[in-house]
Amino acid sequence: MKRDKEVPVPVLRRMPSYLSFVKTLQKQGEKYVSSTRIAEYMDIDSTQVTKDLSHTGITGKTRVGYEVDSFVKILEDFLGFSKVDCAFLVGAGSLGSALLQDKGLSAFGLSIEAAFDVDKAKVGTKVNDIEIFHIDQFRAMAAERNVVIGIITVPAEHAQNVADLMVAWGIKAIWNFTPARIKVPSHIVVQNTTIYMNLAILFNKLYNQE
């Protein structure tokens, strides 16, 4: 995960699809993949593919392309999927519990170590073997375990509050699953993921076709 500068977000959006495609080829026993073939799969120009991949430092062979096994390894390293980071999740409601259920996250480098809530009925229970603690324990536990990634899955109206607490408690990167826009100091990384936003886009496209 060491490189010179931040990679543009559109590049980072395409890379997991490159990786997914090449992993499928790997399962099928293929040894090499060309940028042209990746470009066809992605429906983009092959110069875009080679330009994107140049960020990772991977080198291909003339005529045959990239070696599949090393492609997978280099991209997994580059995207941060090969090293597991620990995270704490705040808000063990419906969406939070769903995320705790998703065993797939760890394959992408994220392990949710503990969940937190204010609801005393939830404190002490477990979801997918991950314990739910009272929010008051977040600060001490984050410091003790050196956790720097916080996931917010509380109702939208509490998102800013939780973000403020996380920043005060030493969190460096916040993964915000609420539709709320949170304001944090500039050195804090925020990534917004609102699956419901995607639903609005899907509905709009669907109902404008009929």
Add this chain to the structure above:
Amino acid sequence: MKRDKEVPVPVLRRMPSYLSFVKTLQKQGEKYVSSTRIAEYMDIDSTQVTKDLSHTGITGKTRVGYEVDSFVKILEDFLGFSKVDCAFLVGAGSLGSALLQDKGLSAFGLSIEAAFDVDKAKVGTKVNDIEIFHIDQFRAMAAERNVVIGIITVPAEHAQNVADLMVAWGIKAIWNFTPARIKVPSHIVVQNTTIYMNLAILFNKLYNQE
């Protein structure tokens, strides 16, 4: 959900945040909200807010702005959140089960009515009261219940296969949660949501700060 033309995706991406903000104000008992206030919350220009909202047909009052209650109603209708659409989900693995767990989806207009898998051990079981059927039953059930939205949560290498089947079986909109890029006829709506992609972006920002 009736309007003249497709709304640009960036507008649809902002709207759930507008709605979320105004719903919070509604809970706090506020009656009116100005475009300036929404713009400050979003960190964008207020002309952008009024331009975005013009798609919905909402009208504000001079000086006081939009009426909060009708703002919430109009945006929920506009985004398709107030009318519940039924969907079938294929792939009752970790991510699929997580989505089935998320009771929040129905508040945004989507009800997952049934799940499908090829794993015989899963068929007949339930997740969050939603029954898992064998994939062979998809076609007949979709026709019977007139379901037009399909959700794909299978391993990436099977995504195209499942998409092809869904199209053959009458699905009109596909919500693809895998990192695979699926190819479908142009009249089929596809919305890609890869939460792991967002994770790659978060890791990249985090590790370039240190």
